Amino acid sequence: MTNVRDYLKKKKEREAEKPKINYRERIKSHKFTIFYRAVLIVVLIAAVIAAFYIQWNNKIYTQAVEISSVEINVTQDSRLLPFAGHLLTYSKDGAGCMDIKGKAVWNQTFEMQNPIVDICQNVVAIGDYNGRNIYVMDTSGVMGSITVNKPMRDFCVSSKGVVAAVLDDTDTTWIYLYDSQGKELAYFRTTMKDSGYPVDVAISPNGTIVCVSYLFVDSGRMKSSVAFYNFGDVGQNSTNNYASGYDYLDTVVPYARFLDNRSSFAVADNRIMLYGGAQKPVIVLESLIDESVQSVYYGGDYVGLVFNDTEGVSRYRMDVYHKSGQPELKQSIYFDIEYSDIIFHEDQIIIYNETECCIYKSNGTEKYSGSFDKTTLVLIPQSTPYRYMLVTPDSIDTIELQ
Numbered sequence: 001m002t003n004v005r006d007y008l009k010k011k012k013e014r015e016a017e018k019p020k021i022n023y024r025e026r027i028k029s030h031k032f033t034i035f036y037r038a039v040l041i042v043v044l045i046a047a048v049i050a051a052f053y054i055q056w057n058n059k060i061y062t063q064a065v066e067i068s069s070v071e072i073n074v075t076q077d078s079r080l081l082p083f084a085g086h087l088l089t090y091s092k093d094g095a096g097c098m099d100i101k102g103k104a105v106w107n108q109t110f111e112m113q114n115p116i117v118d119i120c121q122n123v124v125a126i127g128d129y130n131g132r133n134i135y136v137m138d139t140s141g142v143m144g145s146i147t148v149n150k151p152m153r154d155f156c157v158s159s160k161g162v163v164a165a166v167l168d169d170t171d172t173t174w175i176y177l178y179d180s181q182g183k184e185l186a187y188f189r190t191t192m193k194d195s196g197y198p199v200d201v202a203i204s205p206n207g208t209i210v211c212v213s214y215l216f217v218d219s220g221r222m223k224s225s226v227a228f229y230n231f232g233d234v235g236q237n238s239t240n241n242y243a244s245g246y247d248y249l250d251t252v253v254p255y256a257r258f259l260d261n262r263s264s265f266a267v268a269d270n271r272i273m274l275y276g277g278a279q280k281p282v283i284v285l286e287s288l289i290d291e292s293v294q295s296v297y298y299g300g301d302y303v304g305l306v307f308n309d310t311e312g313v314s315r316y317r318m319d320v321y322h323k324s325g326q327p328e329l330k331q332s333i334y335f336d337i338e339y340s341d342i343i344f345h346e347d348q349i350i351i352y353n354e355t356e357c358c359i360y361k362s363n364g365t366e367k368y369s370g371s372f373d374k375t376t377l378v379l380i381p382q383s384t385p386y387r388y389m390l391v392t393p394d395s396i397d398t399i400e401l402q
Contacts, residue, residue: 059367060366060367060368061359061367061368061386061401061402062368062370062402063370063401063402064357064368064370064372064399064400064401064402065399065400065401065402066373066397066398066399067387067398067399067400068397068398069395069396069397069398070101070102070395070396071102071394071395072098072102072391072394072395072396073394074089074391074393074394075089075091077091077092078090078091079091080377080378080391081117081119081378082343082378082379082380083097083119083122083124083139084119084121084122084139085100085139085380085381085382085383085389086098086099086100086105086139086380087099087378087380087389087391087396088117088119088124090115090117090126091115092111092112092113092115093109093110093111094107094108094109094110095107095108095110095115095124095126095135095137096108097137097139098396100382100389100396100398101396102395102396105139105140105141106137106140106141106142108126108135108137108142110126110133110135112126112127112128112131112133113128113129113130113131114128114129114130114131115127115128115129116128116129116154116155118155118156118157119157120156120157120158120159120203120205121159121205122138122139122159123136123137123138123143123157123158123159123160123161124136124137124138124157125137125155125156125157125163127146127152127155127165128152129152129153130151130152130153131151131152132147132148132149132151132152133145133146133147133148134146134148134152134155134163134165134178136157136161136163136180138161143161143180143181144161144179144180144181144182145182146163146165146178146180146182147182148165148167148176149167150167150168150169150174151167151168152165152166152167152168153166153167153168153173154166154198154200154201155201156201156202156203157203158203158204158205158206158207159205159206159207160180160205160206160207161179161180161207162177162178162179162180162185162203162207163177163178163179163180163203164176164177164201164202164203164210165177165178166198166201171191172189172190172191173189173190173191173197173198174187174188174189174190175187175188175189175190175198175201175210175212177207177210177231185231186231186241188229188240188241190212190214192216195214195216195225195227196214196215196216196223196224196225197214197215197216198212198213198214199213199214199215199224199252199253199254200212200213200253200254200255200256201213201256202256202257202258202264203258204258204260204261204264205258205260205261206261207231208230208231208232208261208278209228209229209230209231209232209243209258209261209264209278209279209281210228210229210231211226211227211228211229211256211258211264211266211281212226212227212229212256213225213226213253213254213255213256213266214226214227215252215253218249221249221250222249222250222251222252223247223248223249223250223251224247224248224251224252224253224268225245225246225247225248226245226246226248226253226256226266226273226275227242227244227245228242228243228244228245228264228275228280228281229241229242229243230243230279230280232279234279234280235279243279243280243281244277244280244281244282246273246283248268248271251268251269251270251271252268252269253266253267253268253273254267254268254269255267255296257298259298259299259300259301259302259303259323260323261278262276262277262278263275263276263301263323264281265298265303265321265323267293267296267303267305268289269293270288270289270290271286271287271288271289272285272286272287272289272303272305272321273285273286274286274303274321274323274324274325276323276324276325284324284325285321285325285327287321289305291307291308291310292307292308293305293306293307294306294307294308294316295339295342297318297342297343297344298344299343299344299345300344300345300346301322301323301324301362302320302321302322302323302344302349302362303320303321303323304318304319304320304321304333304342304344304349305318305319305321306318306339306342307319309334313334314334314335314336315335315336315337315338316334316335316336316339317332317333317334318332318333318334318335318342318349318351319331319332320332320333320349320362320364331362331363331364332364333349333360333364335351335358337351337352337353337356337358338353339351339352339353340352340353340354341378341379343379343381345381346381346385347361347362348360348361348362348367348381348386349361349362350379350381350388352376352379353376354372354375354376354377355371355372355375355376356370356371356372357369357370357371357372357376357379359386359401367386367401368386368401372390374390374392374395374397375392375393376390376391376392377391377392377393378390378391379391382398384400386400386401387399387400387401388400
């Protein structure tokens with residue numbers, strides 16, 4: 001018969017011989033197990049998302065499906081323009097804005113002989129060449145109007161509603177800045193003797209920097225100058241708010257624009273210039289051109305110059321430059337259709353006319369090539385990727401690529 005005391009003693013000895021359980025280590029091991037499982041799940045989800053993205057990014061669209069259509073009535077003498085996802089219509093008698101459903105957002109009546117339009121993001125300015133009035137609107141309605149005291153030769157508008165207007169005088173050309181209500185903000189004068197004649201003017205989206213392209217004669221030779229004026233805090237201590245500028249001999253610079261508050265560009269008859277800087281723009285690229293530029297288009301981060309293709313690959317070639325000026329980001333896109341407009345929208349380059357459309361990525365990859373079922377006057381990209389608003393003579397159609 002086993003002694004109870006001996007039994008308990010041996011039991012205690014057996015339990016002492018068992019390995020002790022380290023609960024701290026077990027908890028730590030359990031946490032690591034959960035962590036590794038979570039990491040594995042995240043990696044698997046990321047891999048699935050990456051696979052879907054690569055498939056979507058490389059997808060070639062083969063058809064355009066109409067998902068809605070509404071009837072509209074546009075007068076025959078009206079001109080049509082894309083306007084921040086809306087449709088802008090204007091003529092000598094007035095202007096209007098429609099949404100994607102064909103509903104009128106606003107209307108503005110006026111009388112102009114030769115209306116000119118400038119759009120910056122969701123703000124548009126409409127004025128009369130050689131006239132005295134400029135109307136400023138956004139996608140919500142009329143912001144205000146501006147009355148100038150001299151004949152107007154040109155103007156541009158910022159996304160804040162600030163307008164830079166080129167006004168002609170007898171021996172002097174003035175450049176005035178106004179807010180959307182017509183309040184005078186600043187001005188400076190130019191003369192042929194001192195700076196030259198302003199060929200083109202542009203303003204940054206925030207209304208702070210004004211770029212002016214001048215043309216003048218220096219010692220019997222034609223010369224152009226691209227000048228930047230800063231009307232923010234940085235430019236207050238500079239004479240005439242002058243920030244920076246560049247001269248180009250034997251060159252005409254008829255075109256200058258801003259891509260954003262830090263990036264701008266100018267196109268001459270023999271070169272393209274890209275500038276960078278929010279306060280005192282500096283040149284980041286100057287590339288010579290030995291061909292005749294047919295058209296200039298821009299949007300987002302890119303500028304496109306269209307040429308006749310002399311190599312025989314296609315009818316046209318468009319050289320696309322990135323705003324950074326990095327040569328390795330430059331792409332050439334070859335296409336055959338006669339284009340009525342080219343749109344840079346996000347990473348898409350849309351080339352179209354009344355009956356045909358080609359869509360490329362900024363790296364030159366073709367995403368879609370097809371024809372329209374109806375005569376298309378204006379194509380307007382929508383916020384949903386590869387969805388577009390098509391304006392025909394009697395309807396607004398929404399299509400989606402598939």
